[in-house]
Amino acid sequence: MPTPKLPPPGFPMFVDAEDGWRHRTAEYVREPGMRGWYQDGRKLRHIKASKAFVWPKDGKNGSSWGRMKDVFQNKGPDIYVAFGARKTDCVSNRPPRSQWAGHPNLDDRGMTFGFNSQKFAPWTKTGLLGGRTYGMSYDFRTRKHSSANPYMWTDAIWQQEPYKNRKWNSYPEAVRLLDGSWHQDSQYLPQFKGGYIDNEFGRGHPFRHLP
Secondary structure (H helix, E strand, O other): OOOOOOOOOOOOOOOOOOOOOOOOOOOEOOOOOOOOOEEEOOEOOOOOOEEEEEEEOOOOOOOOHHHHHHHHHHOOOOEEEEOOOOOHHHHHHHHHHHHHOHHHHHOOOOOOOOOOOHOOOOHHHHHHHHHOOOOEEEOOOOEEEEEOOOOOOOOOOOOOOOOOOOOOOOOOOHHHHHHOOOOOHHOOOOHOOOOOOOOOOEEEOOOOOOO
């Protein structure tokens, strides 16, 4: 017996809007009594979380060979596990820079990463398979995780790849210290910010830089 054809859905009720609404990425809430995935203020049902490995970049040695050298030298950021209500949400739910670096107190967004590492990545607690001691922060100067100290860089802006003068100038364009203060190398600033007309990347024209 053939399946009866259903009537087409009714025309939706469109209303005037300044912009089309794009759904926010679903977020997991851990508060007692509210645990679960929420999107647009509504609790989603029948969700089986998806997980994905994320390997963040700190800005230096961004090439494929450079990252492989980091592995052999035990440098660079750790690989993390991101999770989401859908597979496509894992990237959106990846830990932000301040979180994977262990400096959330310097991030004015005040976000906390809700991933339960003891449940989904138990090796991070014991140090097994490369896990590190809990509570360490990433030092952008040594490019390793360590305890907080006044000599560490809590963030850094490196020259963009490919950077051919790496051996000649191994310092970043700007660094942030433990107290959150930034220190900028003035030679890389644009002209309208007081930077030089010419720098190692090329020659400029006076008053021609577009802000």
